[in-house]
Amino acid sequence: MELQIRDLAKTYGNGVRALDRVSLTIPTGMFGLLGPNGAGKSTLMRTLATLQDADAGSAVLKGLPGGDIDVLRDKDAVRRVLGYLPQDFGVYAKVSALDLLDHFARLKGLVDAPSRRQTVEALLHRVNLHAVRKQKLGGFSGGMRQRFGIAQALLCNPKLVIVDEPTAGLDPEERVRFHNLLADIAADVIVILSTHIVSDVADLCGQLAVIDAGRVLLTGRPDALVAGMQGRIWRKAAGKGEIEALKARLQLVSTRLQAGQTIVRAYAEGGVPEPGFEPVESELEDVYFCSIAGYLRDPVAAAA
Ligand code: ADP
Numbered sequence: 001m002e003l004q005i006r007d008l009a010k011t012y013g014n015g016v017r018a019l020d021r022v023s024l025t026i027p028t029g030m031f032g033l034l035g036p037n038g039a040g041k042s043t044l045m046r047t048l049a050t051l052q053d054a055d056a057g058s059a060v061l062k063g064l065p066g067g068d069i070d071v072l073r074d075k076d077a078v079r080r081v082l083g084y085l086p087q088d089f090g091v092y093a094k095v096s097a098l099d100l101l102d103h104f105a106r107l108k109g110l111v112d113a114p115s116r117r118q119t120v121e122a123l124l125h126r127v128n129l130h131a132v133r134k135q136k137l138g139g140f141s142g143g144m145r146q147r148f149g150i151a152q153a154l155l156c157n158p159k160l161v162i163v164d165e166p167t168a169g170l171d172p173e174e175r176v177r178f179h180n181l182l183a184d185i186a187a188d189v190i191v192i193l194s195t196h197i198v199s200d201v202a203d204l205c206g207q208l209a210v211i212d213a214g215r216v217l218l219t220g221r222p223d224a225l226v227a228g229m230q231g232r233i234w235r236k237a238a239g240k241g242e243i244e245a246l247k248a249r250l251q252l253v254s255t256r257l258q259a260g261q262t263i264v265r266a267y268a269e270g271g272v273p274e275p276g277f278e279p280v281e282s283e284l285e286d287v288y289f290c291s292i293a294g295y296l297r298d299p300v301a302a303a304a
Pocket of ligand 1: 035041
């Protein structure tokens with residue numbers, strides 16, 4: 001199975017070009033869509049989830065037993081294979097997890113009560129909410145609510161699962177639990193995870209794309225992208241007054257506080273950028289920041 005997106009474009013009525021000829025090939029497994037706020041991630045997710053229309057381009061889900069699906073035109077067919085967890089997934093605070101999931105299941109067409117009950121119970125087990133299924137959703141933590149969101153997205157065995165910024169606001173423990181759940185469902189379906197959190201993608205995704213201002217800057221495997229950056233990232237502890245000058249002279253990647261010191265990381269292809277810097281192992285965050293900053297001269301090709 002594969003989702004082929006070609007030259008997808010969207011300009012909103014206010015003139016914002018949210019998608020600028022986006023082309024991506026997304027295989028089964030976890031795919032990370034990484035970009036800063038306003039990059040166009042939600043626009044892409046909502047378009048693939050049939051909730052809004054693109055101006056131009058195509059998206060085709062290939063390799064399904066029932067034949068290919070034209071995602072932009074055959075919305076009913078997409079909805080039959082889609083699981084979607086939107087960014088602003090709201091729940092009814094006064095309803096129990098069991099009742100709301102049952103309600104969603106009925107909306108999805110599971111009319112036979114006994115088998116619907118079985119499906120709902122199994123999903124609540126799968127997302128580890130079975131023990132609290134009779135509690136009202138209003139009392140759930142952010143992580144529990146997101147796991148409930150995944151349960152409703154998994155109703156009817158979707159082949160394409162889209163989760164938009166799912167870990168924003170989760171504490172570290174809840175994030176790990178949520179990651180494990182996503183990794184578990186990604187075995188034989190396409191899961192697209194949109195996020196601005198680099199470590200979500202580093203830990204989870206077999207493939208990623210970086211987008212900014214509606215354009216794909218980079219695609220590839222996280223490990224290969226990181227390996228491709230080896231030897232190009234340099235670090236030093238900088239004094240407070242030094243940072244602005246360094247910014248002006250060098251291609252700075254990030255400044256972080258570490259044990260009370262400001263550590264700057266710089267990108268340089270041809271050896272040490274200036275005395276005082278030392279080589280350091282590259283990380284996915286370096287890849288991300290360098291692509292957003294435009295340091296990678298031919299970014300899409302660099303990833304190939
Ligand atoms: P992201 O999910 O990466 O934060 P979005 O897809 O939400 O990005 O937004 C991309 C750009 O499109 C932003 O500049 C945003 O302000 C703009 N935008 C999003 N939705 C609308 C809309 N309904 N009308 C006008 N502009 C929008």
